[in-house]
Amino acid sequence: MKATERRVLKQRITEMAQAQFGDLLKGIRFSGPFEEEDLDVDVILRERIPLREIGGKLWNISHPLRKEGY
Numbered sequence: 001m002k003a004t005e006r007r008v009l010k011q012r013i014t015e016m017a018q019a020q021f022g023d024l025l026k027g028i029r030f031s032g033p034f035e036e037e038d039l040d041v042d043v044i045l046r047e048r049i050p051l052r053e054i055g056g057k058l059w060n061i062s063h064p065l066r067k068e069g070y
Contacts (some may be wrong), residue, residue, distance in 0.1 A: 006039065009039065009065075009070065010030055010039075012065075013028070013030075013041055013061065013065070014028055016060070016061045016064075017041075017043055017061060020057040020058075020060055020061060021043065021045065021057060023046070024045045024046050024047065024049065025043065025044075025045065025046070026044045026045055026046045027044040028041060028042065028043055028044065029041070029042040029044065030042075039070075043058070
């Protein structure tokens with residue numbers, strides 16, 4: 001993944017996380033890519049929410065990206 005593509009992907013992930021978590025979102029931390037492929041994302045929330053709710057919101061972020069080949 002090229003630097004430009006990685007920058008666009010990070011922006012898209014940030015926008016999707018803001019849409020899913022709203023005011024609960026405290027921050028996002030990116031690490032990687034590892035072996036030029038894996039980009040890890042830590043979503044930092046202001047307060048605890050139920051695990052099912054987190055899972056659903058993360059699915060709404062990751063599933064469209066996986067469909068696009070990320």
